[in-house]
Amino acid sequence: MNSPADPLATLPLRDDLRGMSPYGAPQLQVEVALNTNENTHPVPADVVDAIGERVRSVAAQLNRYPDRDFTELRRALANYLGHGLTEQNIWAANGSNEILQQILQAFGGPGRSVLSFVPTYSMYPLLALGTGTEFIAGRREPDFSLGAESAARQVAEHAPAVVFLCSPNNPTGTALDLDVVDAVYEAGEAHSTVVVVDEAYAEFSRSGTPSALTLLEGRPRLVVSRTMSKAFALAGARLGYFAAAAPVADAMRLVRLPYHLSSVTQATALAALEHHESLLATVEEIKTQRDRIVAELAALGLTPATSDSNFVFFACGQDAPTLWQGLLDEGVLVRDVGIPGHLRVTAGTEAETTAFLTAVRACLHRE
Incomplete structure (x- = not known):
């Protein structure tokens, strides 16, 4: 018993x-x-109607598996983000937590570590645990800030396989300066560290706060994660995504579950992106x-x-x-x-x- x-x-x-x-x-x-x-x-009424129409259009085909590579959705997400991105740069999953989990499945695992700077999003160590990845709790300043020199020094010290940078940070709400992201990436070059900037709250940033999307070019192991749960008011839809160099997105195919994004999820996200101005x-x-x-x-x-x-x-x-x-x-x-x-x-x-x-x-x- x-x-x-x-x-x-x-x-x-x-x-x-x-x-x-x-x-x-x-x-x-x-x-x-x-x-x-x-x-x-x-959710605004016009978006509710659009989602309903989109979902209805796929309902008759729910006996068939969804588009495994969700190409139309990846193209729509790339258009939303801009910055010259194409569908080859985009990956999506059931919420940004699954995005981060898949990244650790691909680049973390036993014998490897992920570094993040606490206090930060409390799911990071749990995702590490679930994927057999050692979690290293990096240090912030007493006021919870994180500077480029300190962050880079800790990356060089621990040589992690993956770094999670939450910006704006949860729970403190503060965004990182891009020099921190750049310094972390440079410090991880010697060990081919994958640097993930978790921008779940990016749409709420104050005017003039830059996105790490501007740093993607020329950085093949930089990943910028986003979600539709927050600004898009679609927490119940569970749609997270990232932008990165095309090989990083390709690597996710090695660890994703078959047909992991349902037809209903894809339809919902496409309708939301078509009406993003109303949602935002x-x-x-x-x-x-x-x-x-x-x-x-x-x-x-x-x-x-x-x-x-x-x-x-x-x-x-x-x-x-x-x-x-x-x-x-x-x-x-x-x-x-x-x-x-x-x-x-x-x-x-x-x-x-x-x-x-x-x-x-x-x-x-x-x-």
């Missing part, structure tokens, strides 16, 4: 998985959920609410980080769990990212932002 304390205890689980907990933010029924960095605006119309509004959160939290005596994403990371004193619970009691769910004295909140609609700020004031007033 399974132990109540550990229902997996009697299974022949891998030793390195014992004691682990599944990834996931709390899924609680609350009035205002601002803990998972979703785009909280609903909420981005500026979200950025306005994000900047409002930064300004008003600072006015309340808290310390928010400047953000290039659709969320705000803020210092709230040493008792973050108490504030988290207080906000929850007020009907607002934010994210405790496990960094002492800090919380993270998604920038939602104007009404959701007002509810969050009102709840913060109520909690601070009770102290």
